[in-house]
Amino acid sequence: MNSRERIQAVLQRKTPDRVPRFEVWIDGMFDELGVTDPYRAYAELGQDGILMPYQTPTDSNAWKDGVDEFGRVWKKGMYFYGAVQTADDLKQYTPPLSYADRFFDVKRVADIRTNYPHLCLFFGTHIGPFMGTYMAMGMEHMFRMFKKDMSFVHAVMEARTDWCIEIYKRAAELGAELIVMGDDAAHRGGSMISPQMWHELVLPYHQRVAREIPVPVIWHSDGKMDKLLPFAVEAGFAGVHGLETLSGNKLDEVKAQYGDKLILIGNVDINLFFEPNLELIRADVRRSYEQGGTSGYMISSCNSIYPGMNPEALREYFRCQGGLDG
Numbered sequence: 001m002n003s004r005e006r007i008q009a010v011l012q013r014k015t016p017d018r019v020p021r022f023e024v025w026i027d028g029m030f031d032e033l034g035v036t037d038p039y040r041a042y043a044e045l046g047q048d049g050i051l052m053p054y055q056t057p058t059d060s061n062a063w064k065d066g067v068d069e070f071g072r073v074w075k076k077g078m079y080f081y082g083a084v085q086t087a088d089d090l091k092q093y094t095p096p097l098s099y100a101d102r103f104f105d106v107k108r109v110a111d112i113r114t115n116y117p118h119l120c121l122f123f124g125t126h127i128g129p130f131m132g133t134y135m136a137m138g139m140e141h142m143f144r145m146f147k148k149d150m151s152f153v154h155a156v157m158e159a160r161t162d163w164c165i166e167i168y169k170r171a172a173e174l175g176a177e178l179i180v181m182g183d184d185a186a187h188r189g190g191s192m193i194s195p196q197m198w199h200e201l202v203l204p205y206h207q208r209v210a211r212e213i214p215v216p217v218i219w220h221s222d223g224k225m226d227k228l229l230p231f232a233v234e235a236g237f238a239g240v241h242g243l244e245t246l247s248g249n250k251l252d253e254v255k256a257q258y259g260d261k262l263i264l265i266g267n268v269d270i271n272l273f274f275e276p277n278l279e280l281i282r283a284d285v286r287r288s289y290e291q292g293g294t295s296g297y298m299i300s301s302c303n304s305i306y307p308g309m310n311p312e313a314l315r316e317y318f319r320c321q322g323g324l325d326g
Helices: 003-011 040-044 087-092 097-103 106-115 129-137 139-148 150-173 195-201 203-212 229-235 251-258 270-274 278-292 311-324
Strands: 049-051 072-075 078-082 120-125 178-182 217-221 239-242 263-266
Touching: 003 120, 040 049, 078 129, 078 139, 087 150, 097 150, 120 150, 129 139, 129 150, 129 203, 139 150, 150 178, 150 195, 150 203, 195 203, 195 229, 203 217, 203 229, 229 239, 229 251, 251 263, 251 278, 270 278, 270 311, 278 311
Parallel strands: 049 120, 120 178, 178 217, 217 239, 239 263
Antiparallel strands: 072 078
């Protein structure tokens, strides 16, 4: 099997020749890892998938200073709060769906497809409906509106779902074979809202995403996900990514309960990537392979690769994937 065939086998609930290597977001450490650029890094680090190039329009305030086109307020490159407080704000901070075209460099995507036809092209970004809503409104204001005017919260959810679907459809049209939808919904203590509230507020929009995107959708979230995993199944997602280790997600337990319903991706402990103990890295990769099994699992960190990690630890993480996957 080549890499595309390997990932497609997992998506079709078949057993691949080996467990796919599927790091989703490699967001830094390029020089330290000796790779040439953020996208070719996937091939150079032995991954079976490659992330579709994605860009923020140059005139957007996102990741800079000020209010961006979605009502997210940024200060020195960090998200600060949400500006969508009223229906007029929602109208002001909801771009037309045609704006989605500006997030893709068609030529760059074509170059990736031409140069790496054997890799599975996927697209992933954090624009899920729930996350899009609480970042637009601000978490505190959203929670207040749960009691004051739930219809407004639904209006924001609807608008952000429309946007999410448009972006992901565009990615699929450009050749993405798999979508990873970042929609952070939990912390170390559990879900941000109750399962009952999730069923009412979020599930219908997640069902829309899964139904209207023409390729399989994987849901990514940080935090402890046990109470929300049933909704991933009910929404119709192909699987989940993350399974953050420090939050208490135990891969063997999740596999036993959901392995026949969801593809599982992740659970390698990124906290080890900050340490110099390479044996701990090898042991955790070995554990992940053993608990994930030979089908329905793709190996990945429980979050992403980002600046500040230990280069030797990361090199060992990627190196030993090839030595322990048999």
